[in-house]
Structures are given as C-alpha cells and as structure tokens.
Amino acid sequence: MITLRKAEERGKAEFGWLKSRHSFSFGSYYDPAHMGFSALRVINDDWVAPGAGFDTHGHRDMEIITLVLQGAIVHKDSAGNEKILPAGEFQLMSAGSGVYHSEYNASQTEDLRFLQIWIMPDRQGGAPGYQQKHFASEPGLTLIASPDGREGSLVLKQQAHLLRLSLSADEQLNYPAAGRKLYLHLISGKLTVDNYTVNPGDGLMVSGQSALQLLATADSEALLFNLPI
Template identity: 65%
Template sequence: MFELRQASARGHANFGWLNSYHSFSFGRYYDPAQMGFSALRVINDDTVAPGAGFDTHGHQDMEILSLVLQGNIAHKDSAGNTEVLPAGEYQLMSAGRGIYHSEYNASATEPLKFLQIWLQPNQFGGAPGYQQKAFGEHSGLTLILSPDGRDGSLTLRQDALLYQLMLASGETEHVSIRPGRKVYLHLISGELTVLGQRLQAGDGIKIADETRLAFTAQGAVKALLFDLP
C-alpha cells in the first residue's frame, strides 16, 4: 500500500510574515483524509520573514521537531532554554505536561526556512525536554530520532525512528521494513523514485504492508524517512 502526497496538494497559509505549507491538517487547513499518518501528525514547511516569528505559546504531550533549512531560529522556552538553531541542525522539544516557547527568525535581513514536525508521544505528562544536535550530511541513512537514543540520536517519546536520507544522483538506498510497521518519506530536495512513483521536492509518500523498499535518486537528494508504529 502506498499513497503519494504531492507538494501541490498540501494546505497553504500565507500571513505575510509566515508562508506555510501543511502536509497534514493544521490550523485553518482541514482535510479529514489528511489527519496525519500513524504517530506522525504535522509536517509544516515554513518560511518566516526577517525579524518575525511565533510569539510565546504553549504545547502539551507532543514531540516537536524542527529542522532548519536556511537561516537561524532564535528559541526560548519556559524550561529555561535559550538557544539559536542554525541551518542543518535538529531540535527536539518534548512538551510533556506543558511548556511555553517562542521561535523567531534570528536575522533582520534574511528569511528563515524550516520544517516543523509533530509526533504524538506514547508517554504522557512528565517533565518537558529539550535536545539539539547537528548530524552532518553523510551519504545514505543517518539516524536522527529513536526511543532509546541509540547511535547518538535524539531520544523520542514514541516507538518511532527518523532517518535523514542523503543520496547522490543515481544512487539507490535499500531499506528493510519490520512487519507491521509503516513508513512515511518527506522529500526535502531533489527527485526520488520509490515503488514506481517519482517524488519531487515537498512531496511525501505513505507506505504500509511492504517489507523492502528501494529509493533511487535523480539528482542530489535530501529526505526524511519515518519508521512508524
């Protein structure tokens, strides 16, 4: 089973200071057929104007991942974390029993581009958590999130894995899928073929009931690969 989620079909919101594309229902965009996939609830592709950002707001019982694609995020939260997240770094905020935070474009002259990703946890309440790390851009699969922090990954409160996938043009990555697991791939850049489907930047694909996948790059590729319960 697979379902292609084309970038052109995503929800869209433009508030002037924020231009956002929603892979799943979010905010004013609602599609009952796109309420998430397994524990994956949100993928927002955001562009924030210079000096603008999200004022202080709250979250509870959600795993919130940010990946900066261009620029820098200025982050501040009620747990005392005050950080700048540069391009290429991942930030994981576990909201736990409740946390307030703000996110701003740290530049007064250049736009900020980042992915905001929410995963529903399998542990509720508890203290909020904050993690931040750069993983580089190594060829193939790099583990970013896991429930046990294996191989230097960030620790996620859910039975899910997230990999960064980097491929040069013409390269193929073979991935084995455990029985009963689901896969979601979000293509950040380049073109990629999987299961006979050709994906372009911003596209996603939902995959279930498969045991082995082959991802082949047409041009340099950067993608996120979710292994979900």
C-alpha cells in the same frame, strides 16, 4: 500500499510574515483524509520573514522536531532554554506536561525556512525536555531520533525512528519496512520509489510493504519516518 501526496496538494497558510505548507491538517487547514499518519501528526514547511516569528505559545504531550533549512531560529521556552538553532541542526522539544516557547527568525534581513514536525508521544505527562544536535552529513541513512537514543540520536518518546536520507544522483538504497509504517518527505532532489516519482515537498505514505526501493535521479535529501502500525 504506497500513497503519493504531491507538494501542491498540501494545505496552505499565508500571513504576510509567514508562508506555510501543511502536509496534514493544521490550524485553519482541515482535511479529514489527512489528519496524520500513524504517530506522525504534523509536517509544516514554513518560510518566515526577517525579524518575524511565533510569539510565546503553549504545547503539551507532543514531541516537536525542528529542522532549519535556511537561516537560524531564536528559541526561548519556559523551561529556561534560550538557544540559537542554525541551518542543518535538529531540535527536539518534548512538551510533556506543558511548555511555552517562542520562535523567531534570527536575521533582520534574510528569510528563515524550517520544517516543524509533531509526533504524538506513547506516554503523557512528565517534565518537558529539550535536545539539540548537529549530525554530520553522511551518505545514505543517518539516525536522527529514536526511542533509546542509540548511535547518538535524539531520544524520542515514541516507538518511532526519524532518519535523514542523503543520496547522490544514480545511487540506490533498499530500506526494509519489516511490517512498519513509513513516511518519506523529500526536501530536495528527485527520487524514484517503487515506480513513484517523488519531488521536493512530496510525501510518500507506506504500509504493508516488506521493503522500499529508492533510486535518486538527482542529488537528494529526505526525511524518512519509521512508525508504529
């Protein structure tokens, strides 16, 4: 089964300094039909005004992945990490037994845009962890996060894989689902996936499929989540 959720159907938050679109229930946006998908709990598409950001706040027992699409983030946390996360790099913060952090737009003049992703871990507690890495832009699929860190990927505390998809116009790719759940979030471009047209911000929920047929009708970039049933 494949379900397409259009970008305009996502939850919305507007706070002046922040504009956010929520693929799943988050904050003041609540939709019992969209509480997450498998272990995937949050995909927030955030725009942050110059110099603004999220004050220090806490998390626990969550794998938090950030991808900056435009600008850079200043990150500080209670584990002693003080980092700059520029556009194109991935950050994975394992909250473990508890961590406090803040995130700010590093620029005083330009907007910041980033995706924040939450994945529920398969085990609770443990020391918080921090990982950050730039992955070379390669055609096809690039493994970003996995349970065992293979191929130089970030180590995720869940039996799940995050892949970045990059296809040029008219390129095709067949991805085996092997009975797993898949979630695709399109960042840019346009895809045809098993006769569904996918536009930026759209999400595609896939279960019970043997494979996924992807065709780029424009240069496209997406995140593909391979998730437990």
